[in-house]
Amino acid sequence: MSSGAPRHRVVIVGGGFGGMWAARGLNKQPVDITLIDRRNFHLFQPLLYQVATGALSPANIAAPLRSMFKRQRNCRVLLGEVTAVDGAAKSVTLADGSAVPFDTLVAATGSTHHYFGHHEWEQHAPGLKTIEDATEIRRRVLSAFERAERTTDPVELDRLLTFVVVGGGPTGVEMAGSIRELAIHTIRYDFRAFNPAACKVILVEGQPRVLGGFHETLSRKALEALVKMGIDVRLDCHVTDVQADGVTVKPDGGKAPAYRIDTATVVWAAGVKANPLGKLVAAAAGVEADRAGRVPVNPDCTVGARPDLFVIGDLALQAGADGKPLPGLAPVAMQQGQYVADAIGRRAKGKEPKGPFRYWDKGVMATIGRAKAVAETNGFRFSGHLAWFAWLFIHILYLARFENRILVLFQWFWNFVTRNRAARLITGERADRTGAAPG
């Protein structure tokens, strides 16, 4: 594309909300962008729980990265995983050994699950970060009902019909609500040997309230809605062990004696830690990542004394206007992406920077089952149908491709009317063999 002098080379690692908005923001700027991701698609993570419960197909919430950037001629998409960052030579190394040089690096690889040091829990309690996570959870949830249809042992039946969601943040609340919806409505008439409505969904949260990042009024509203749906919410309750056939918890903030919940299906929505790229970039800049692997960044999203290294999104640890760290939410990543694109564009053209990054908090929201949600924006809090419509509108708005918007809207409309969930396929492993231990 370029002719004459070599252009400023920008390498963006990660095609999530942060990286995508950074790359898009650099459209028409005099730079050459290389967008590196391990996957060939951008994933709309906020709707992943709908894939995990069979309401949407994976492709509905994913957009091929190449497709999104095919007309942006200054952007090249590269499939690969960054395994090393050389701050002195200014290049990143991919898993296949090839090096990609940069003038400016933007690290935006986000976060992954965190099991508080108990890595062995992962096999029994998958988290919800990738398409494969979602189809695996879908497989486990649906297989539990299938096995329930075959069993003749009442104790085993009880275990199979108990679902535990660990973590009462937005993802945990949405997962618990969706599993319950699935059981009491979607598959209501599907089985002959048991009543799906008899299933137990238990939401375990370590703090004294659900949706800890929201205002207390909304936590209360959400709790009320969850209980009304028949979800067993256990607050102030710490998970101390996870096995193939159960979860051990300590109630009363971990001070009361532990007890076991027998269950065949555990979903992990409790902790996240930053992608390992964070530590690599921190080391290259001579700063230290925090315990969760996040990189402390300057007010302009650069790291240490390196104006050429940017870290954004879940990978970054940055204080907001109130002095508290900015939350790991899509809007933060998107705004940081736009901000660094602007900053890099100005530099490439020799202009002055615009000042520090300011997060514009448009609010937070979470759905709880069918047509219920809680939301707050600018101190204004609302819940119920209105919040649900707002949720629906905003999620459709930010879905990456027009086609997906229509497909998702139609499926939501259809599911709302018929209470059906079309995408409840057990795939990946032979469904009849799911009686074996997972792993």
Added chain:
Amino acid sequence: MSSGAPRHRVVIVGGGFGGMWAARGLNKQPVDITLIDRRNFHLFQPLLYQVATGALSPANIAAPLRSMFKRQRNCRVLLGEVTAVDGAAKSVTLADGSAVPFDTLVAATGSTHHYFGHHEWEQHAPGLKTIEDATEIRRRVLSAFERAERTTDPVELDRLLTFVVVGGGPTGVEMAGSIRELAIHTIRYDFRAFNPAACKVILVEGQPRVLGGFHETLSRKALEALVKMGIDVRLDCHVTDVQADGVTVKPDGGKAPAYRIDTATVVWAAGVKANPLGKLVAAAAGVEADRAGRVPVNPDCTVGARPDLFVIGDLALQAGADGKPLPGLAPVAMQQGQYVADAIGRRAKGKEPKGPFRYWDKGVMATIGRAKAVAETNGFRFSGHLAWFAWLFIHILYLARFENRILVLFQWFWNFVTRNRAARLITGERADRTGAAPG
């Protein structure tokens, strides 16, 4: 459900076209049906190639079996694999060891790939029978382009951009056409290091013409359309070896010296053999399955001297009106399913049977890329746009759920206008690691 005398127990193994139509046909009949399948969904196999090339999502062509039978109260769905058939005790055994007794058994488990005794070819040349097959082929095709973007070796580039489809039946023709469409239209502007239109799609067929089951006029039309699309069709050409990096073929009906085609992606659409259940049922009835594992059945679809054992669909070997074996097509299976449902219903009510099964041949059709198809019905043959519209109409008509019809129609319309394929996700294995040997 039943009260008083025990009802006639019908066990149907397989929820494909044959089994599903048999179970549906027995709705309201005084029988208790158990429908056993290894998967929890009915799959519309004729559109599987569209999943393999990213045009549709798996859930669009699958329908949860429980959902389809939830209101048919005389039908119970059981997830499981039948591992033994006891003709004397009249029961089938599932993989978990449990036995399901029957008064009448309908075997309808269809067919799987056949590598002519070369089982080791499977890892390099996946077939197209299951959802996992389709997403695996999708992963391989898309990954080949991704690796092509990264390579700097012109020989490797050539190998990565060569796609071989083995078998010139409807599936092979449709796959070859779709891969070529994908390359020259969908991903046309997606890459920076090479031109996707430079890809080679080679269709290898052992017989002297493609679509061997169709009239010669249509074979010629199809060949013409394939060549016009830029597909390299090699007729009368036998595959003698398949490795990770190439295919060895012998042209001229296997009489000329062998040569190699270097390729990273091979799709197998050449041979099928019956599911192992065929042999079990044949043995229970004291007859012998043919070389492809198909069970020779009586004119009423029963086996040997056993009026209580039915075999239908791809699993059955039955002569048509012309004395030739009926083809392994969805309409044959569906009509046989309806026929045996009627026969069983009559028996359960003590009525006389209606005479032998007669296949009503409504015709055959195949698409070749965008808006082109060939079809024949009642000696009337047509091709081009009209055939394509007929193909479209019939496939939508037979899709199992109303919701899927709308979703598929919309995606087809959208793909037709934009030439986009939304579902081109590389999943299942980390995309950046696909450089490693497949397997």
